[in-house]
Amino acid sequence: MATTKKDIRALNKEQLREFFVKQGDKAFRGNQVYEWLWSKSAHTFEDMTNLSLETRQMLEDNFVINHIHVDTMQKSNDGTIKNAVRLHDGLIVESVLIPTKTRTTACVSSQVGCSLDCRFCATSRLKRMRNLNPDEIYDQVVAIDKESRLYHNRPLSNIVFMGMGEPLMNYNNVLKAIDKITSPEGLGMSPKRIVVSTSGVPKMIKKMADDAVKFKLAVSLHSARDSVRTSIMPFNETFPLADLREALVYWYEKTKNRITYEYVVWQNINDKKEDVDALIQFCKFAPSKVNLIEYNPIDDGEFQQADNKAIDMYVSMLEQNNITVTVRRSRGKDIDAACGQLANKK
Numbered sequence: 419m420a421t422t423k424k425d426i427r428a429l430n431k432e433q434l435r436e437f438f439v440k441q442g443d444k445a446f447r448g449n450q451v452y453e454w455l456w457s458k459s460a461h462t463f464e465d466m467t468n469l470s471l472e473t474r475q476m477l478e479d480n481f482v483i484n485h486i487h488v489d490t491m492q493k494s495n496d497g498t499i500k501n502a503v504r505l506h507d508g509l510i511v512e513s514v515l516i517p518t519k520t521r522t523t524a525c526v527s528s529q530v531g532c533s534l535d536c537r538f539c540a541t542s543r544l545k546r547m548r549n550l551n552p553d554e555i556y557d558q559v560v561a562i563d564k565e566s567r568l569y570h571n572r573p574l575s576n577i578v579f580m581g582m583g584e585p586l587m588n589y590n591n592v593l594k595a596i597d598k599i600t601s602p603e604g605l606g607m608s609p610k611r612i613v614v615s616t617s618g619v620p621k622m623i624k625k626m627a628d629d630a631v632k633f634k635l636a637v638s639l640h641s642a643r644d645s646v647r648t649s650i651m652p653f654n655e656t657f658p659l660a661d662l663r664e665a666l667v668y669w670y671e672k673t674k675n676r677i678t679y680e681y682v683v684w685q686n687i688n689d690k691k692e693d694v695d696a697l698i699q700f701c702k703f704a705p706s707k708v709n710l711i712e713y714n715p716i717d718d719g720e721f722q723q724a725d726n727k728a729i730d731m732y733v734s735m736l737e738q739n740n741i742t743v744t745v746r747r748s749r750g751k752d753i754d755a756a757c758g759q760l761a762n763k764k
């Protein structure tokens with residue numbers, strides 16, 4: 419659907435107000451349209467029922483609303499919902515709703531595909547096509563909030579940037595989306611309920627600290643030994659652990675926010691005592707906690723989750739060193755909606 423009309427949501431509130439003044443209308447009209455576009459998430463100009471027919475037609479003649487569309491929705495038997503979301507240019511990303519007793523979490527994508535090469539992650543098999551715009555990120559959250567109200571009778575409570583892509587490689591747009599999500603003119607959510615998960619881009623972690631962001635930080639660590647980490651996350655060669663560690667110390671000093679380390683224990687990869695020792699050392703640099711996450715197998719079976727004995731060793735050694743550790747179970751595995759399984763299987 420080729421069009422030369424401009425996406426109206428690329429305009430901020432001030433620009434919308436100016437547009438209406440130029441049209442000989444009141445600046446206030448811009449506020450009304452802004453409210454329709456964001457807090458009411460209108461998909462069409464026709465929906466904007468407090469505007470005159472002429473105004474709606476004039477907007478139609480000048481602009482488009484590049485809203486995302488939920489292409490397919492799959493429901494898991496544990497209540498998890500996965501959306502395949504179609505973007506205005508036909509590309510698809512996935513986002514997931516994860517309900518638990520106390521919260522409903524949206525897991526959203528930040529890029530189409532991913533430029534990183536984590537060998538255990540299905541998304542890494544897709545090449546990075548492009549970054550998502552702020553509104554494409556925002557729309558995923560709105561769609562999941564609607565589904566949460568419809569299927570679980572409650573609004574969305576949390577957001578994690580753990581879908582497709584590396585959020586810190588699309589930092590500006592992620593930040594703009596979070597601004598809108600947390601603004602009273604958007605969804606009014608608390609930044610404390612948002613987690614940005616990164617494979618660890620040191621320069622961008624420092625930038626986030628300088629920007630004094632209020633959301634939480636999770637780092638996909640998986641190993642605190644360079645040789646091991648590079649073998650499973652090859653970009654670790656470019657961003658080695660020493661640089662990551664320095665950035666994390668900087669983050670903590672500036673924000674006083676403790677860091678969560680995401681960590682999968684795999685058989686014959688990081689299931690030895692020396693792996694736990696290295697993790698314990700790494701955790702001492704900045705206040706942190708460890709989330710041991712379950713491995714979600716992807717097609718070729720190269721990686722296998724370690725046995726319970728190895729997990730128990732991690733838990734007891736971390737606890738002995740007063741490091742908080744949680745063991746997290748996966749959700750939505752039956753529909754390929756769990757961590758690392760997002761890959762547009764269709």
Ligand code: SAH
Nearest residue numbers: 539580584615616617638680713714757758
């Ligand atoms: N690029 C970001 C966010 C996307 S991945 C990051 O790396 O953090 C979200 C989380 O899922 C990360 O912690 C990632 O390491 C983890 N993950 C990837 N593949 C996985 C798999 N097959 N099983 C379990 N977790 C996986």
